[in-house]
Amino acid sequence: MPRTLLDIFGNPFIATGVGIGAVMTVLSINVLFCIWFERKVSAWIQRRLGPMEVGPQGTLQTVADMVKLLGKQLLTPAGIDKPLYHLAPLIIFAPVVASASLLPFSKSVALSDLNIGLILVFMFGGFAVVGIFMAGWGSNNKYALLGAMRSVAQNISYEVPLLLSALSVVLMVGAQGGGQIEIGDEVIQLNGLNLSHITLAQTSGLWFIVFQPIAAVIFFIAILAETNRAPFDLPEAESELIAGFHTEYSGMRFGLFFFGEYSNMFIGAMLATVLFLGGWDGPLLPGPVWFFFKSYLLIFVMMWVRWTFPRLRFDQLMAFCWAVLTPLAIVNILVTAFALKVVNG
Amino acid sequence: MNPHPAPALERAHDDETYYLNMGPQHPSMHGVLRLLLRLRGELILECDPVIGYAHRAHEKMAENRSWIQFLPNTSRIDYLSGMIYNLGYCQAVEKMASIEVPVRAQAIRVIVSELNRIQSHLLWFGTFLLDIGGITPFLYCFDDREKILSILERVTGSRLTYSYGRFGGVSQDIDDVFIEQTRSFLTRMRKQAPMYHQLVHENVIFRKRCEGVGVISREVAHDYGITGPTLRAIGVDYDVRRAEPYSGYEQYDFEIPTRTGGDCLARFEVRIEEMEQSCRIIEQALDALPDGPVKPAKFIKKLKPPAGEFYFAVESARGHFGMHMVSDGGDVPSKIKLRTPSFSLLSSMSEVLEGTMVADTIAILGSVDVVLPEIDR
Amino acid sequence: MSYLGSIFSGFKTLLTGLGITGKEIGGKSVTELYPHVEPELPEAFRSVIQLVRFEESGSHDCVACMQCVKICPSTCITIEGGKIEGIKGKRASEFEIDFALCSLCGLCIDTCPTDTLEWANIYDDAGQEREWVYDLLKPHEAFEEQYLTTRRAIEAKEAAEKAAKKAAVAKAKAEKAASEAASQEASPEKSDTTSEADS
Numbered sequence: 065m066p067r068t069l070l071d072i073f074g075n076p077f078i079a080t081g082v083g084i085g086a087v088m089t090v091l092s093i094n095v096l097f098c099i100w101f102e103r104k105v106s107a108w109i110q111r112r113l114g115p116m117e118v119g120p121q122g123t124l125q126t127v128a129d130m131v132k133l134l135g136k137q138l139l140t141p142a143g144i145d146k147p148l149y150h151l152a153p154l155i156i157f158a159p160v161v162a163s164a165s166l167l168p169f170s171k172s173v174a175l176s177d178l179n180i181g182l183i184l185v186f187m188f189g190g191f192a193v194v195g196i197f198m199a200g201w202g203s204n205n206k207y208a209l210l211g212a213m214r215s216v217a218q219n220i221s222y223e224v225p226l227l228l229s230a231l232s233v234v235l236m237v238g239a240q241g242g243g244q245i246e247i248g249d250e251v252i253q254l255n256g257l258n259l260s261h262i263t264l265a266q267t268s269g270l271w272f273i274v275f276q277p278i279a280a281v282i283f284f285i286a287i288l289a290e291t292n293r294a295p296f297d298l299p300e301a302e303s304e305l306i307a308g309f310h311t312e313y314s315g316m317r318f319g320l321f322f323f324g325e326y327s328n329m330f331i332g333a334m335l336a337t338v339l340f341l342g343g344w345d346g347p348l349l350p351g352p353v354w355f356f357f358k359s360y361l362l363i364f365v366m367m368w369v370r371w372t373f374p375r376l377r378f379d380q381l382m383a384f385c386w387a388v389l390t391p392l393a394i395v396n397i398l399v400t401a402f403a404l405k406v407v408n409g
Numbered sequence: 410m411n412p413h414p415a416p417a418l419e420r421a422h423d424d425e426t427y428y429l430n431m432g433p434q435h436p437s438m439h440g441v442l443r444l445l446l447r448l449r450g451e452l453i454l455e456c457d458p459v460i461g462y463a464h465r466a467h468e469k470m471a472e473n474r475s476w477i478q479f480l481p482n483t484s485r486i487d488y489l490s491g492m493i494y495n496l497g498y499c500q501a502v503e504k505m506a507s508i509e510v511p512v513r514a515q516a517i518r519v520i521v522s523e524l525n526r527i528q529s530h531l532l533w534f535g536t537f538l539l540d541i542g543g544i545t546p547f548l549y550c551f552d553d554r555e556k557i558l559s560i561l562e563r564v565t566g567s568r569l570t571y572s573y574g575r576f577g578g579v580s581q582d583i584d585d586v587f588i589e590q591t592r593s594f595l596t597r598m599r600k601q602a603p604m605y606h607q608l609v610h611e612n613v614i615f616r617k618r619c620e621g622v623g624v625i626s627r628e629v630a631h632d633y634g635i636t637g638p639t640l641r642a643i644g645v646d647y648d649v650r651r652a653e654p655y656s657g658y659e660q661y662d663f664e665i666p667t668r669t670g671g672d673c674l675a676r677f678e679v680r681i682e683e684m685e686q687s688c689r690i691i692e693q694a695l696d697a698l699p700d701g702p703v704k705p706a707k708f709i710k711k712l713k714p715p716a717g718e719f720y721f722a723v724e725s726a727r728g729h730f731g732m733h734m735v736s737d738g739g740d741v742p743s744k745i746k747l748r749t750p751s752f753s754l755l756s757s758m759s760e761v762l763e764g765t766m767v768a769d770t771i772a773i774l775g776s777v778d779v780v781l782p783e784i785d786r
Numbered sequence: 787m788s789y790l791g792s793i794f795s796g797f798k799t800l801l802t803g804l805g806i807t808g809k810e811i812g813g814k815s816v817t818e819l820y821p822h823v824e825p826e827l828p829e830a831f832r833s834v835i836q837l838v839r840f841e842e843s844g845s846h847d848c849v850a851c852m853q854c855v856k857i858c859p860s861t862c863i864t865i866e867g868g869k870i871e872g873i874k875g876k877r878a879s880e881f882e883i884d885f886a887l888c889s890l891c892g893l894c895i896d897t898c899p900t901d902t903l904e905w906a907n908i909y910d911d912a913g914q915e916r917e918w919v920y921d922l923l924k925p926h927e928a929f930e931e932q933y934l935t936t937r938r939a940i941e942a943k944e945a946a947e948k949a950a951k952k953a954a955v956a957k958a959k960a961e962k963a964a965s966e967a968a969s970q971e972a973s974p975e976k977s978d979t980t981s982e983a984d985s
Binding site for chain 2: 109298376377
């Protein structure tokens with residue numbers, strides 16, 4: 065079992081401080097990298113050069129952009145609902161840090177190791193909707209409101225197939241090796257909701273993407289929708305709603321939305337890695353390297369998808385969720401349960 | 410408050426519906442168009458297009474300058490098919506003043522006009538995809554379009570506002586390099602077509618967004634005088650190039666693609682096939698390019714067409730572009746009335762957009778391909 | 787089955803799309819890193835208008851005929867010109883184009899009787915003021931003296947040649963007349979026809 069920060073430091077306050085610092089650092093670096101990477105991937109796909117001016121191959125472009133955002137005036141539109149407007153970026157930003165601290169990136173060390181890690185990640189993921197709706201409602205702008213309404217409907221709907229597809233993995237973990245696993249001389253009772261246990265269950269056998277390909281695809285699609293990525297980027301569909309819920313935000317307030325969006329993407333990719341791609345499992349290289357490599361591979365696929373497809377219409381998006389993804393996920397979970405019962409007796 | 414409220418704004422509000430001003434400052438509104446929408450949720454109950462933000466008084470300008478001085482204006486009416494408008498104006502004046510055009514100049518006019526048409530359709534293709542959220546096809550189209558712009562830039566010196574036509578011909582002759590570049594572009598275009606087909610036309614999301622969306626009925630098309638690809642997508646095979654051939658179009662063998670759906674997908678398919686037909690016309694024109702002069706020996710700068718009224722039309726990338734000219738026998742036109750296709754298209758939108766969703770508005774506007782400066786003039 | 791079939795075929799089209807865009811990754815970029823790379827300009831490129839410097843005379847050949855001023859749709863050309871001591875015809879003393887008004891249509895270039903207007907190959911010309919007047923004679927100022935001297939020399943030479951020619955013609959005429967006068971006595975009828983032709 066991985067040692068948590070609490071095990072290492074002993075003192076919960078020091079552990080929390082170190083944890084928050086570490087997560088913030090990793091997330092900030094990730095955002096800086098991801099935005100540059102997104103622009104480069106889009107440029108490669110579109111036969112362009114992408115950012116080239118700041119730093120080699122434009123690697124420091126995002127840093128320059130961030131400095132620009134920090135230096136910009138914060139415009140506050142008239143007629144806003146002040147508490148909602150000002151709190152919204154924080155509500156989107158804070159849960160991201162919380163859920164990032166739950167993911168097990170290594171066999172030996174973790175920030176935290178909770179028995180209900182999976183549920184907590186989904187719970188913090190659900191918070192983002194509140195922030196988006198606050199932003200849309202509070203900014204006294206019809207486009208923002210339309211974007212927020214779309215976002216709420218979309219995120220709540222897509223949570224259903226997301227949870228259902230994750231549930232089939234939980235079932236698999238519970239059934240793995242009779243629910244027990246031996247590490248060294250320690251025997252661990254596997255808990256399907258514990259993220260490091262999910263990873264451990266895959267290290268001893270094949271990754272769950274092999275047993276659960278349909279669940280993996282559904283999960284990936286639902287993650288795209290949950291993080292408002294194209295082709296499900298309706299809340300901020302720039303050709304219809306200008307910038308959707310963050311139309312009225314400028315400067316670093318907008319920066320926080322951006323931070324939240326890319327961090328959510330990162331968390332989604334890490335969660336998919338844990339659930340379906342075996343987490344830190346991999347030969348030769350150390351665990352964290354594998355973990356982040358797989359996560360960034362998924363992020364790359366998300367970008368690739370974004371720069372290929374047109375956007376769905378709102379009713380089609382909902383129809384796709386309720387008429388395709390959810391039934392498939394339910395059938396998948398029933399088949400999984402049935403098969404596990406047959407195999408394990 | 411808006412000092413100039415549009416008619417719909419004056420109507421009473423109720424609690425269920427609200428107004429949304431889409432444009433003129435909107436990232437994907439074509440040009441500077443303002444759509445005043447009355448919405449329930451995302452459903453459009455009423456739509457009122459407000460135009461005039463790009464009004465430059467081209468028709469009035471024509472009354473204050475000589476026939477040739479109006480020439481540079483014509484490219485700027487519709488900046489996407491400037492060549493067709495420019496050469497169309499030249500042909501109208503030539504017919505009016507009975508000026509002979511050398512056969513080589515006529516063939517060159519056909520070639521550059523069709524290149525311009527492909528260029529305009531490629532830009533439409535890209536922006537339509539951009540409107541419905543696909544960004545990458547837009548840049549692929551621009552890559553191909555760039556080739557046409559370079560070819561035309563080589564011979565006309567400009568990339569958008571060509572001013573290439575002269576009364577009695579064109580300003581410069583084309584050379585072998587132009588012919589070679591055009592031929593290699595045609596090869597490239599035909600090689601790219603299957604890629605576009607797979608990437609866009611077959612794509613399930615694209616089809617969902619287009620099939621059955623924004624159906625324009627025959628009656629609406631008839632009432633508003635819709636022409637061009639949008640009309641052909643309803644199933645009417647009207648094309649000025651076939652109906653009233655000009656500049657020697659009757660010599661070329663080409664088809665007029667039509668569809669019966671009248672929806673976004675039908676319009677898309679018609680335009681895609683039109684590009685192939687334009688390629689065919691260019692090929693035939695290049696094969697049978699006659700020798701000879703491309704403009705009259707003496708530059709025609711002063712022109713006095715006989716007094717009277719005159720109408721001439723060409724097929725622009727968006728449809729029937731007509732010029733109604735009145736001459737009093739002097740070297741300054743009495744009146745030039747321009748009949749531009751996008752104006753009819755946009756007028757019909759208040760009927761077509763009713764009962765659709767906000768997301769469809771953008772898709773439908775993108776698919777009918779309106780150019781705002783051409784509407785405002 | 788058609789439900790599952792449509793889902794499957796839909797996903798297949800999406801994968802095809804991903805394949806097409808994926809193929810571009812690692813491909814060559816078609817864009818240029820603009821300010822660092824100079825674009826290639828075609829010969830006919832239309833930017834601002836300038837006066838041609840002819841090789842034989844060393845300067846432009848604007849005779850201030852005002853044809854371009856008359857045809858310009860934007861009325862952005864200002865020309866002043868007049869007689870210059872020692873040379874024939876008029877010559878421009880002021881030639882300005884306001885490029886804030888100019889629409890680069892090229893009608894002035896087409897109408898110029900001496901072909902002394904041409905397009906310059908400048909692609910990155912930009913201005914920040916409303917007034918954007920270029921003095922087209924400025925690049926030619928340095929050559930004006932030289933032009934005038936060459937021109938005067940040419941004209942003097944031409945005049946001398948003409949005078950010489952005239953003298954030669956007159957001389958030939960005189961000789962002819964003398965010879966004719968000599969032959970007149972021999973055949974009086976013929977001389978009538980020649981004198982008629984002379985008149």
